[in-house]
Amino acid sequence: FGDHTGYYTPPEPYPTFHLTNMMHRDDPIYLTTVVGKPIVEDAYIGKVIERSFLPLIQMFHPEVVDFSMPASGWFQGLAIVSIKKRYPGQAKKVMLGLWGLGQLALTKFIIVVDDDINVHDLNDxxxxxxxxxxxxxxxxxxxxxxxxxxxxxxxxxxxxxxxxIDATQKWKEEGYERDIQELAKVDDNTKELVDRRWREYNLE
Known part of the structure; x- marks a missing residue:
């Protein structure tokens, strides 16, 4: 059986059933979905489940801001979680908590990031x-x-x-002895000024 991991499932003693009869209406519509190496049709079903999980996760872990299980990781393979970090070691607390939470116990990789990271943007x-x-x-x-x-x-x-993987910004209490590095980020006033004077710079 070809499965959503992209591989055929090896033979195992799974339950079977024997079909002896089938009734159907005229011109029946058979509902099914195509699975295989991601990303295919079942990705959209998985995304609905992912979005449904978020409020449930937040009930147990209120520091969680957002949650993503990328389709390319066949959902159970990878979870990315952003948190509002308030104390040292919190990212590890969250990942261990998720591994103890229902079906998330089967998740293979968990990446925890700060809330300034978009969990749905893999580049970020x-x-x-x-x-x-x-x-x-x-x-x-x-x-x-x-x-x-x-x-x-x-x-x-x-x-x-x-x-x-704890990919949150580290604090001195977590053994980070260097000065916290400042993000190279352009402030809104500078961006507005550049946008307004763009043509003057002859960059078009």
Whole structure:
């Protein structure tokens, strides 16, 4: 069976049924969806589920601002969470909490970012990971944990490893001894001035 991971599911002792009869109306419409290597039709179903999860997650973790499970990560493979960070270690608290929350226990990778990062923009997320995460300090690896049955990479069926990445801005209380770097960001007044005088600069 071709599945939403993009791989055929290996033979396993799954429940089966034997069809002996089928009734249908004239000109029936058979409802189905095409699955396979992302992104295909089931991506839109997954996005609806993702949006439905957000208010439920916020009930348990009110610091969560937004939540994304990219279709290219077949949803269970990757979750990206933005938080309103208020204390040291909060990103790790959130990722561990999500791994203990219902079906999210099967999520393979979790990336936690600050609330200035758009979790639906992978370029923004990658920027946060590469500028705010340190490989030794900010990775959480959990071995021998529940995984999705369909995960083609786990060494054992239903059992594998998880990786969490704390891509939030670090505080001195979290071992960040350097001065917090200031974002290279143009203020609104300067942007307005440049827009207003753009033609004067002969850049069109």
């Amino acid at each position: 997320v990658i920027w946060a990971v590469t500028t705010r995460a340190d490989a030794r300090r900010d990775l959480v690896i959990i071995d021998n944990a529940p995984t999705d049955t369909l995960d083609p990479a786990s060494p054992l069926l239903n059992l594998g490893s998880k990786l969490g």
